Amino acid sequence: MSFSPLLQQLINALRCLPGVGPKSAQRMALHLLERERDNARQLAGALLQAVEQIGECQQCRTLSETPVCDICSDSERDAGLVCVLESPVDLLAIEQSGGFQGVYFVLKGHLSPIDGIGPEDLGIPQLLDRIEQGGIRELILATNPTVEGEATAHYITGQIAREDIRITRIAHGVPVGGELEFVDGGTLAHALAGRRVINRDVS
Amino acid sequence: MSFSPLLQQLINALRCLPGVGPKSAQRMALHLLERERDNARQLAGALLQAVEQIGECQQCRTLSETPVCDICSDSERDAGLVCVLESPVDLLAIEQSGGFQGVYFVLKGHLSPIDGIGPEDLGIPQLLDRIEQGGIRELILATNPTVEGEATAHYITGQIAREDIRITRIAHGVPVGGELEFVDGGTLAHALAGRRVINRDVS
Numbered sequence: 001m002s003f004s005p006l007l008q009q010l011i012n013a014l015r016c017l018p019g020v021g022p023k024s025a026q027r028m029a030l031h032l033l034e035r036e037r038d039n040a041r042q043l044a045g046a047l048l049q050a051v052e053q054i055g056e057c058q059q060c061r062t063l064s065e066t067p068v069c070d071i072c073s074d075s076e077r078d079a080g081l082v083c084v085l086e087s088p089v090d091l092l093a094i095e096q097s098g099g100f101q102g103v104y105f106v107l108k109g110h111l112s113p114i115d116g117i118g119p120e121d122l123g124i125p126q127l128l129d130r131i132e133q134g135g136i137r138e139l140i141l142a143t144n145p146t147v148e149g150e151a152t153a154h155y156i157t158g159q160i161a162r163e164d165i166r167i168t169r170i171a172h173g174v175p176v177g178g179e180l181e182f183v184d185g186g187t188l189a190h191a192l193a194g195r196r197v198i199n200r201d202v203s
Numbered sequence: 204m205s206f207s208p209l210l211q212q213l214i215n216a217l218r219c220l221p222g223v224g225p226k227s228a229q230r231m232a233l234h235l236l237e238r239e240r241d242n243a244r245q246l247a248g249a250l251l252q253a254v255e256q257i258g259e260c261q262q263c264r265t266l267s268e269t270p271v272c273d274i275c276s277d278s279e280r281d282a283g284l285v286c287v288l289e290s291p292v293d294l295l296a297i298e299q300s301g302g303f304q305g306v307y308f309v310l311k312g313h314l315s316p317i318d319g320i321g322p323e324d325l326g327i328p329q330l331l332d333r334i335e336q337g338g339i340r341e342l343i344l345a346t347n348p349t350v351e352g353e354a355t356a357h358y359i360t361g362q363i364a365r366e367d368i369r370i371t372r373i374a375h376g377v378p379v380g381g382e383l384e385f386v387d388g389g390t391l392a393h394a395l396a397g398r399r400v401i402n403r404d405v406s
């Protein structure tokens with residue numbers, strides 16, 4: 001059976017959502033048109049507004065609709081403790097674990113020479129500048145515990161000249177080969193508490 | 204953690220999709236903004252176009268962007284064989300089973316006095332008119348094999364005065380208490396082939 005062109009267009013468009021295969025896209029499209037037309041209209045508006053108005057924070061590169069995000073501009077957060085992440089989803093996972101009071105730097109990816117993704121694409125020069133300016137006591141490298149995440153953490157460690165910064169890596173609790181965003185809050189809180197120094201002990 | 208207002212608005216809006224809980228809505232929103240902005244824009248456009256231009260077929264009440272749907276206007280389909288369904292999703296499931304050459308009538312629901320859903324809401328008077336006009340040889344009542352679906356089929360059967368129509372109910376293969384849309388194509392084809400007469404044998 002072929003759907004009408006507009007219905008097929010909607011089904012195809014829904015496939016851009018993560019975890020949505022052809023069958024669920026069909027069900028979603030029919031469900032929206034049968035019972036949720038007002039909500040479908042609202043979803044369209046929310047998508048457009050978000051795409052047009054949400055950019056990235058100048059300081060930490062996470063998604064933000066203001067030049068500096070709420071976390072970076074919160075004076076109660078510890079700006080001397082910076083957690084480096086691969087993506088805003090990981091930031092969300094750590095925030096939801098509730099145990100972290102520092103700030104973040106979001107790489108939006110990991111080093112991947114094969115795909116042409118180098119340090120500049122991840123904002124690493126920007127992170128190093130911020131470190132050079134001083135004021136950072138500890139850098140927690142919370143890239144994913146995958147080969148690429150480890151390589152990225154290793155690269156960043158090698159670029160840091162200052163000796164007065166403690167560089168740590170979250171360690172316990174996150175399953176090897178796993179992705180931070182799928183780890184529960186308790187495990188993440190544990191992983192953060194059990195972080196270890198990977199350059200030297202400046203205590 | 205609280206998201207920025209626009210991000211929270213997008214997350215809330217995504218919850219209207221069937222099967223999308225708070226966690227998946229968050230992941231979808233971040234994924235779209237991080238990696239799929241063009242596709243998010245296309246999805247917004249597809250939603251608006253679909254909501255504004257897709258109505259229902261005058262003849263069978265299924266979703267259609269033309270006054271009469273492709274199936275109803277296809278002269279190769281057998282207009283004397285009408286399959287009555289609860290929803291366009293069921294129509295899709297039967298079309299995909301590949302074994303049906305007749306046409307449809309979509310109730311968009313089932314009788315539910317508690318929710319105030321009566322025969323008029325399901326287009327039953329319209330279906331009865333069509334039957335009275337003649338030309339229908341067989342009416343397959345393929346409402347879901349649930350209490351409400353059975354009651355709806357029973358009600359329709361009781362309203363049909365003509366004696367020259369075979370009224371059948373799909374029977375074999377569809378699990379009792381189940382929903383048509385979740386049944387595989389082979390089972391559906393089998394259920395259609397094994398349908399039985401529920402009024403009388405006019406053969």
Ligand SMILES: [Zn+2]
Binds near residue numbers: 071072
């Ligand atoms: Zn920020």
Ligand SMILES: [Zn+2]
Binds near residue numbers: 262271272274
């Ligand atoms: Zn039709």
